[in-house]
Amino acid sequence: MTTLVAQLARFATQTRFEDIPANVVQEAKRLVLDSLGCALAGADNPKGHIGIEYGRLMGGQGNATIIGTTDRVSIFGAAFANGELINALDMDAVLPPGHVTPYVLPGALALGETLGASGKDMIRSIAVAHEMSWRLGKAMDYLRDTQDGKVSPPPVFGYSSTIFGATAAIGMLQRQSADVLAHSLGVAGSIAPVHSQIPFFRHAPSTTIKYLMAGVLVQSAMTAAHMGQLGHRGDLHLLDDAEHGFPRFIGTRRWEPDNITRELGTRWGFVGEQAYKPYPHCRILHAPLDCVREIVEKHDLRPDEIDNINVLVEGFVEQPVWLNKDIRHVHDAQFSIAHGIAMGAHHLTPGRDWQDPQNVFSPSVLALMEKVTHEVHPDYVKALTAHGSARPTKVEIRARGKTFAAERLYPKGSPSPDPASLMTTEELVQKFCHNAERVLSPRAIDGVVNAVLDLDQTRNFAEVMIRVARDRR
Known part of the structure; x- marks a missing residue:
């Protein structure tokens, strides 16, 4: 055999x-x-x-x-x-x-x-x-x-x-x-x-x-x-x-x-x-973050206007790494439910800024953390059993005397029955450009994108890697 x-x-x-x-x-x-x-x-x-x-x-x-x-x-x-x-x-x-x-x-x-x-x-x-x-x-x-x-x-x-x-x-x-x-x-x-x-x-x-x-x-x-x-x-x-x-x-x-x-x-x-992550945060929180960002951007909510954010999320999060609110290190911000939701409400483009100590330990973010609550979504096991990419989520934000709500079944970035959840190549290019902008020049960024998307035409891979060395600007 x-x-x-x-x-x-x-x-x-x-x-x-x-x-x-x-x-x-x-x-x-x-x-x-x-x-x-x-x-x-x-x-x-x-x-x-x-x-x-x-x-x-x-x-x-x-x-x-x-x-x-x-x-x-x-x-x-x-x-x-x-x-x-x-x-x-x-x-x-x-x-x-x-x-x-x-x-x-x-x-x-x-x-x-x-x-x-x-x-x-x-x-x-x-x-x-x-x-x-x-x-x-x-x-x-x-x-x-x-x-x-x-x-x-x-x-x-x-x-x-x-x-x-x-x-x-x-x-x-x-x-x-x-x-x-x-x-x-x-x-x-x-x-x-x-x-x-x-x-x-x-x-x-x-x-x-x-x-x-x-x-x-x-x-x-x-x-x-x-x-x-x-x-x-x-x-x-x-x-x-x-x-x-x-x-x-x-x-x-x-x-x-x-x-x-x-x-x-x-x-x-x-x-x-194969899934991709729009946010620098544990994948568990991505569907809730999709909802939070949809609400705050649609209604132009400021963090100081928000009275409460309640999140219905999958039950797997009922463990210390996600329940943690004691943010001592920027690493902690990648997993804490409360911190991630608070950061998502601050109109920052996802990427390295979400890990900048000035933002991680911002008084505004830390204050909003205390207004975040969560519950286990009642249908998450049923949804997960039906499709492996399912992460049923509902978010309600109380602000300006009103309640604003949004729901998701599939987080952005995952292949699923919903075509909108797939992260397109154009969206991945945008993510790359944002992540690279403080390290590489615009010309260098374009060069990396073109070289990678034409990788099957490349005779020597060293030509690609040398492009991601820090610019001597």
Whole structure:
């Protein structure tokens, strides 16, 4: 019997650019553009800044760009820093099992730039990494699994399974054979970081490494790929042995390997669930933020006019990281319900400004926080069971002696039955431009957008990455 690891390795190495559907090619480009913008916006955030500094420490001399800086370091330093930068504002793309891109993209960016990979090879590696991560996510526990009409979150959860997609992307760019890549993937599963996300939810103030430090997983994937290439033997049976292997030691209660292999190589499923984030805030609050911004902009409400904001939101938020009102660090503002809603009512364009300490700790924002209340939406389990993108929300704002209301079923950025919820490429370009405007010149911004949207025509990916170095203006 061919092991699951071997099947994944064969999928990665046998996928040609010509085999990838046009919509998957386009999605890979969108992911690159969105991620580069998130990284540029994150350069001054504490998490992003620390990532840059550590990337410099470990980087040495090299040809890989730390996004938003003038630094050219080793692939290891750049990959670590860029993973942290992409995830710094929590504005990066989301895909089951959760955040995927800040883990699977940075190694490919650094290696692709250093090796001078073609744009088509970059698209191959990015598409495979996301598809593999999505399939593994579908085989394991999910945060919004339901049982007996209730959401049943797992006691152990995290994004460590993205190490397989991250390692595959690196191995593909290294031209590893299927046999070698299988050993790289076997090593990857054996050194995957622990699943520590549930304590992140349960403890407030929460750790600033979040659910899983992106730079650490990226380095684990780098290690795995290089160990396979240098001759280490990996555990090829790691995914087949549910009793002793990866499913057991990573803590998943559910293991459905058919979701990994069904139509592998012929059907690309990740595109149908790939979502983008308009706001630098946990995805849980995006539908409520859509409602808040609709109300305050439609009626031109000032924060000091608002008497109360009541939010009906999904029940999963009844945990300390979202209930927290003790905002000590800008990181706390990415998850607090009260703070996020208060920020959303302040007419600030979503992006780095939402993480600016002057805004995070603004007396106006902190005062409005105290006027925010929330309840669990009574239909959220029913809606979620009907469609995975559903996040039923209702917001009521009392101001000027009136009550203003708005409702959403699907947050902006998610593929759903409502075409309006999809984030178009034009909207992603606008998001990128706003995120990049304080780091790059308008001309440089246009250059990045054009280069990424024409990525399949690029002969040397280094030409793209050099464009996201900080302008010497």
